[in-house]
Amino acid sequence: MTSTTGGPRLRADAERNRQRIIAGAGELIRERGPDAPMEELAQRSGVGVGTLYRRFPDRHRLVREVAVDMFRRAVDAATTAVAAQPQGWSALVCLIRFCGEPEIGALSGALRGWLAEHRDDDAELRGLTATWLGHFESVVHKAQSEGAMRTDIDGVEVLRLISLVTCRMPELPAKANREATARYLDVIIDGLRG
Amino acid sequence: MTSTTGGPRLRADAERNRQRIIAGAGELIRERGPDAPMEELAQRSGVGVGTLYRRFPDRHRLVREVAVDMFRRAVDAATTAVAAQPQGWSALVCLIRFCGEPEIGALSGALRGWLAEHRDDDAELRGLTATWLGHFESVVHKAQSEGAMRTDIDGVEVLRLISLVTCRMPELPAKANREATARYLDVIIDGLRG
Amino acid sequence: MTSTTGGPRLRADAERNRQRIIAGAGELIRERGPDAPMEELAQRSGVGVGTLYRRFPDRHRLVREVAVDMFRRAVDAATTAVAAQPQGWSALVCLIRFCGEPEIGALSGALRGWLAEHRDDDAELRGLTATWLGHFESVVHKAQSEGAMRTDIDGVEVLRLISLVTCRMPELPAKANREATARYLDVIIDGLRG
Amino acid sequence: MTSTTGGPRLRADAERNRQRIIAGAGELIRERGPDAPMEELAQRSGVGVGTLYRRFPDRHRLVREVAVDMFRRAVDAATTAVAAQPQGWSALVCLIRFCGEPEIGALSGALRGWLAEHRDDDAELRGLTATWLGHFESVVHKAQSEGAMRTDIDGVEVLRLISLVTCRMPELPAKANREATARYLDVIIDGLRG
DNA sequence: CATGAATGAGCCTTCATTCAT
DNA sequence: TATGAATGAAGGCTCATTCAT
Numbered sequence: 001m002t003s004t005t006g007g008p009r010l011r012a013d014a015e016r017n018r019q020r021i022i023a024g025a026g027e028l029i030r031e032r033g034p035d036a037p038m039e040e041l042a043q044r045s046g047v048g049v050g051t052l053y054r055r056f057p058d059r060h061r062l063v064r065e066v067a068v069d070m071f072r073r074a075v076d077a078a079t080t081a082v083a084a085q086p087q088g089w090s091a092l093v094c095l096i097r098f099c100g101e102p103e104i105g106a107l108s109g110a111l112r113g114w115l116a117e118h119r120d121d122d123a124e125l126r127g128l129t130a131t132w133l134g135h136f137e138s139v140v141h142k143a144q145s146e147g148a149m150r151t152d153i154d155g156v157e158v159l160r161l162i163s164l165v166t167c168r169m170p171e172l173p174a175k176a177n178r179e180a181t182a183r184y185l186d187v188i189i190d191g192l193r194g
Numbered sequence: 195m196t197s198t199t200g201g202p203r204l205r206a207d208a209e210r211n212r213q214r215i216i217a218g219a220g221e222l223i224r225e226r227g228p229d230a231p232m233e234e235l236a237q238r239s240g241v242g243v244g245t246l247y248r249r250f251p252d253r254h255r256l257v258r259e260v261a262v263d264m265f266r267r268a269v270d271a272a273t274t275a276v277a278a279q280p281q282g283w284s285a286l287v288c289l290i291r292f293c294g295e296p297e298i299g300a301l302s303g304a305l306r307g308w309l310a311e312h313r314d315d316d317a318e319l320r321g322l323t324a325t326w327l328g329h330f331e332s333v334v335h336k337a338q339s340e341g342a343m344r345t346d347i348d349g350v351e352v353l354r355l356i357s358l359v360t361c362r363m364p365e366l367p368a369k370a371n372r373e374a375t376a377r378y379l380d381v382i383i384d385g386l387r388g
Numbered sequence: 389m390t391s392t393t394g395g396p397r398l399r400a401d402a403e404r405n406r407q408r409i410i411a412g413a414g415e416l417i418r419e420r421g422p423d424a425p426m427e428e429l430a431q432r433s434g435v436g437v438g439t440l441y442r443r444f445p446d447r448h449r450l451v452r453e454v455a456v457d458m459f460r461r462a463v464d465a466a467t468t469a470v471a472a473q474p475q476g477w478s479a480l481v482c483l484i485r486f487c488g489e490p491e492i493g494a495l496s497g498a499l500r501g502w503l504a505e506h507r508d509d510d511a512e513l514r515g516l517t518a519t520w521l522g523h524f525e526s527v528v529h530k531a532q533s534e535g536a537m538r539t540d541i542d543g544v545e546v547l548r549l550i551s552l553v554t555c556r557m558p559e560l561p562a563k564a565n566r567e568a569t570a571r572y573l574d575v576i577i578d579g580l581r582g
Numbered sequence: 583m584t585s586t587t588g589g590p591r592l593r594a595d596a597e598r599n600r601q602r603i604i605a606g607a608g609e610l611i612r613e614r615g616p617d618a619p620m621e622e623l624a625q626r627s628g629v630g631v632g633t634l635y636r637r638f639p640d641r642h643r644l645v646r647e648v649a650v651d652m653f654r655r656a657v658d659a660a661t662t663a664v665a666a667q668p669q670g671w672s673a674l675v676c677l678i679r680f681c682g683e684p685e686i687g688a689l690s691g692a693l694r695g696w697l698a699e700h701r702d703d704d705a706e707l708r709g710l711t712a713t714w715l716g717h718f719e720s721v722v723h724k725a726q727s728e729g730a731m732r733t734d735i736d737g738v739e740v741l742r743l744i745s746l747v748t749c750r751m752p753e754l755p756a757k758a759n760r761e762a763t764a765r766y767l768d769v770i771i772d773g774l775r776g
Numbered sequence: 777c778a779t780g781a782a783t784g785a786g787c788c789t790t791c792a793t794t795c796a797t
Numbered sequence: 798t799a800t801g802a803a804t805g806a807a808g809g810c811t812c813a814t815t816c817a818t
Contacts (some may be wrong), residue, residue, distance in 0.1 A: 011818070014781060014806060048783045053810065055781095076300050116365030150384075153377055165358045171310030183347055184355050190344075191385025208798080232792060242800040247793070399797070402802060425787060441789065443802095490807045504753030538772075541765055549766050553746045559698030571735055572743050576733075579773025596777075630779040635814070725803060 016054050026066045030106040030168050034063045034114045051145035063114055064122065070107050071128040077104075083146045088142025089149060093189055095139060096162060100181050102174075105166025133159065149194045161188065167173040212249050215239040220260045223363050224300040228257045228308045257308060258316065264301050265322040271298075272329035282336025283343060286381055289333060290356060294375050296368075299360025306357045327353065343388045355382065406443050409433040414454045418494040418556050422451045422502045451502055452510065458495050459516040462486075468524035476530025477537060482576055483527055484550060490562075493554025500551045505579050521547065537582045549576065596702050600637050603627040608648045612688040612750050616645045616696045645696055646704065653710040656680075660717035670724025671731060675771055677721060678744060682763050686757075687748025694745045715741065731776045743770065 010018060024045030029034045038059060042052040056062035077098050085091035099105045108115075119125050135156035144151050153161075165184040168177055218239030232253060236246040250256035261386045273291050279285035292301045302309075313319050331349035338345050348357075359378040363371055412433030416424045426447060430440040444450035465486050473479035487493045496503075507513050525543035532539050541549075553572040556565055606627030610618045620641060624634040640643035659680050667673035681687045690697075701707050719737035726733050735743075747766040750759055 002357060011779090011781070013818075017781085038810080039808075049810080050783050050812085051781075058810075070244065116363070150381075153381065157374065157377065160363070160374065161359060161381065164361060164378070165355060167358055167361075169310070169354070170307060180351065180354065183351065184358070187344075187347065188381060188386035189385070190387075191381035191383070193384075211799090216800080231790090243793085244795090244800050244802095248798075254793075399800090399802070401797075405802085427787075437789080438791085438804050446789080452794080461637060485799075499691065500751070501753060504751070538769075545762065545765065548751070548762065549747060549769065552749060552766070553743060555740070555746055555749075557698070558695060568739065568742065571739065572746070575732075575735065575743065575773035577773070578775075579771070581771035581772075599778090619811085631814085632779050632781095632816090633777080636777075641813075 008047060014055070017045075017047055017051060021047060021052060021062070022066055022069050023060055026070065026103065026107055029063070029066060029110050030102060031110075031170055033110050034059075060118070063111070064118070064125065065109070067111055067115060068125060068128060069113070071102060071125070071132050074098075074104055074108075075128065075132050075135065076139065078139075082116075082135060082139060087148070088139055088144075088146050091139045092143045092192075095136060096158075096185055096189060097182075099162045099166055100178075100185050102168065102178065102181075105162065105181060106168035106177075108163045109167030112160070112176055144194070147194050149192050151194070153192070158192065208249070211239075211241055211245060215241060215246060215249055215256070216260055216263050219256055220264065220297065223257070223260060223304050224296060225304075225364055226306050228253075228356055254312070257305070258312070258319065258343050260301070261305055261309060262319060262322060264305070265319070266297060268292075268298055268302075268326050269322065269329065272326060272333075276329060276333060281342070282333055282338075282340050285333045286337045286343065286386075289330060290352075290379055290383055291376075293356045293360055294372075294379050296362065296372065296375075299356065299375060300362035300371070302357045303359075303361030306354070338388070341388050343386050345388070347386070352386065402443070403434055405433075405439060409435060409440060409450070410441055410454055410457050413450055414458065414491065414495055417451070417454060417498050418490060419498075419558055421445075421498050436506065448506070451499070452506070452513065454495070455499055455503060456513060458492060458499070458517060459513070459520050462492055462496075463516065463520050465492075465529075466520065470523060470527060475536070476527055476532075476534050479527045480531045480537065480580075483524060484546075484573055484577060485570075487550045487554055488566075488573050490556065490566065490569075493550065494556035494565075494567060497553075497555030498552045500548070532582070535582050537580050540582070541580070546580070583650055588682050589634040596637070599627075599629055599633060603634060603644070604648055604651050605628060607644055608652065608685065608689055611645070611648060611692050612684060613692075613752055615692050616641075618775075642700070645693070646700070646707065648689070649693055649697060650707060650710060652686060652693070653707070653714050656686055656690075656714050657710065657717065658729075659686075660714060660721075664717060664721060669730070670721055670726075670728050673721045674725045674731065674774075677718060678767055678771055679764075681744045681748055682760075684760065686751065687744065687763060688759070690745045691747075691749030694742070726776070730775050731774050733776070735774070740774065 009183055021042075025041045028041055028044045029160070032040075038052060039049055041062070042049045045052070052062070056065060073163075081094040081098065082091050085094055099108070111134040115125075115129070119129055133155060136159060140149065140158060142147040165188065166181050169180070172180065215236075219230075219235045222235055222238045226234075232246060233243055235256065236243045239246070246256070250259060272289055275288045275292065276285050279288055293302070309319075309323070313323055329350060330353060334343065334349040334352060337343040356379070359382065360375050363374070366374065409430075413424075413429045416432045417431055420428075426440060427437055429450070430437045433440070440450070444453060466483060469482040469486060470479050473482055487496070502518070503513075507517055521543060524547060528537065528543040528546060531537040550573070554569050554574065557568070560568065603624075607618075610623055610626045614622075620634060623644065624631045627634070634644070638647060644745055660677060663676040663680065664673050667676055681690070697707075697711070698726045701711055715737060718741060722731065722737040722740060725731040744767070748763050749769065751762070754762065
């Protein structure tokens with residue numbers, strides 16, 4: 001159903017719209033959560049509701065695709081980061097900072113509850129999160145075995161903690177959000193040091 | 195209208211209902227946010243919607259009272275904590291851990307957005323938050339001047355960070371929530387050390 | 389859930405509304421089928437949509453109660469009719485004519501498809517239709533054993549045939565509908581004679 | 583616009599599509615009524631919606647053509663039947679049985695309401711139905727004057743009765759539908775005997 | 777010309793709030 | 798006074814119709 005897992009090929013304009021919707025919906029979900037009005041989700045992507053529903057049969061499916069897209073990008077980044085950093089600790093820091101990007105952190109924060117509730121019913125999502133978590137945990141283990149990171153917390157929990165602090169705070173302007181998130185991650189990185 | 199600001203004294207049973215509602219609503223708001231259905235807010239408090247509306251003219255007012263009640267308890271605790279701890283740092287740790295209590299942390303997490311949006315229109319709320327923040331900041335300053343705490347982050351931000359990580363995660367059972375929150379606060383406390 | 393099978397007793401006005409809704413909805417369903425807009429179903433009963441939904445959680449449930457109510461009345465009538473008529477054939481004619489009443493025949497015509505699709509999932513409905521059909525079939529058998537009725541058609545089919553010809557024809561005014569239905573039933577009664 | 587009333591001659595493939603659509607739409611209308619989704623009407627005919635709309639400007643026009651086509655076939659059959667049967671009664675039985683064919687009876691059943699509502703606004707349809715009814719009524723009169731048929735019901739009403747009992751019952755499989763319809767018509771034929 | 781995408785109006789359902797008991 | 802019923806406005810989803818490919 002996703003563009004990469006098959007399903008019938010879409011017409012060029014339809015595929016373009018699909019991408020715009022995933023991007024636009026991701027943006028609004030970051031700000032207002034996965035319950036944002038469908039009408040606004042459509043508007044933000046510059047399409048009508050009808051188009052939204054033609055591409056994604058219901059809200060659940062839309063949110064799912066946004067989540068899948070997010071995890072794909074996260075996995076890509078993780079792969080790169082790990083390859084580029086010789087030390088576990090520096091790879092970990094790199095990954096955590098990557099989670100500070102709004103497109104990842106704010107979104108994963110907004111989706112945390114939704115994912116907890118729906119991940120188990122969805123094989124592809126389960127697979128992707130497992131892959132992402134696997135990358136993250138192996139970096140955590142490496143950092144821990146280097147003696148660089150505390151050992152009383154594991155990868156899952158670090159990820160949860162990060163998704164909490166990277167939540168977008170709609171009351172602050174975008175710039176303040178980025179700065180605050182960065183500062184919070186600094187604190188957490190220091191707090192994780194062994 | 196609030197009992198302390200001098201609305202008309204309520205009949206004993208009415209006052210009892212008022213308290214039950216504030217407690218019950220706080221509990222549900224922690225779990226489902228300030229948009230929880232009024233009907234459920236009433237149920238959780240063991241009253242009918244009619245009673246809820248008789249005591250609080252609309253949702254805004256109910257949430258406000260829940261917030262006011264929370265800040266009162268926070269201020270009390272802060273006063274005690276500060277008095278009992280000679281060192282700034284230990285008082286700070288004490289306050290932060292106090293924020294781990296669900297009745298404070300999970301609630302303030304759930305109310306963060308609401309407060310940001312409405313605090314400014316409400317003198318009493320402004321006063322209370324200012325008091326609470328004042329206590330907290332003075333402890334932070336003291337800890338910083340002791341050299342025990344990093345200086346690149348201030349009290350407001352620490353509070354925001356705490357309200358983020360103390361959010362209730364409805365996908366986890368109550369016990370797991372408490373433990374996770376405690377662990378996150380440990381990480382943060384270590385991250386704040388100077 | 390139905391008023392007779394229990395559920396918590398409703399307040400007097402609520403129970404009155406419940407009855408008005410079942411009556412009003414039955415009327416509109418006769419004319420426009422079980423897909424009639426909920427708004428109009430409410431209007432026809434003189435209540436708002438909200439009230440409709442408070443009493444019946446969704447369309448399915450509303451239609452179901454209308455159907456249950458119809459079968460109750462049919463069973464009552466059948467019992468009476470059978471008791472009053474010594475001959476199987478005359479009891480049968482009596483029952484068939486009873487099905488000409490719009491509150492029964494037009495409604496059962498409008499509900500035929502719906503019932504076929506949902507009866508099996510609903511024990512009470514299954515029971516009621518079985519009872520009604522039982523009464524009808526025993527009258528049919530009696531008439532057949534008297535030699536008064538043809539034997540190449542059974543009770544179920546006669547009922548289906550009746551529900552077809554008693555369908556309301558919205559293009560005709562009410563009076564014409566009644567007359568036409570009566571005439572069609574005359575033809576069928578004559579056609580059923582042995 | 584209709585092929586016989588002299589719209590512009592269509593290209594061969596376009597005309598072929600036109601016929602496929604009329605056939606396919608007739609089939610689906612029999613099963614789901616004249617409100618069946620346009621998308622499904624197109625699918626059933628093996629074309630896209632666009633093509634459907636190119637051939638028929640809106641739903642009304644499509645249904646109309648399906649109705650016109652049905653009446654043409656009915657008139658043809660009536661002419662043949664009447665010519666072949668010397669007796670009025672046997673011609674009538676022949677016509678009634680012809681109405682048992684799904685392509686006529688089930689369709690006319692499904693279209694009954696639609697026709698009642700729209701026939702008067704459409705000269706060609708009025709003409710065709712008048713012709714068909716004329717044939718039918720003359721057969722009815724002949725049968726009545728032979729003393730073979732009851733006289734308390736006229737041609738229009740017999741046709742209405744037939745269109746009621748020949749309605750498709752989607753809850754039954756195709757074969758059961760045919761058999762049930764045949765049996766119902768037997769009953770009615772016997773009921774019409776003088 | 778044939779197709780299938782895009783649009784927006786309409787109906788279903790929920791829920792904040794008001795009102796009758 | 799406490800309750801739960803009634804209301805209507807708001808948001809989800811479907812589908813008739815129009816338009817780009």
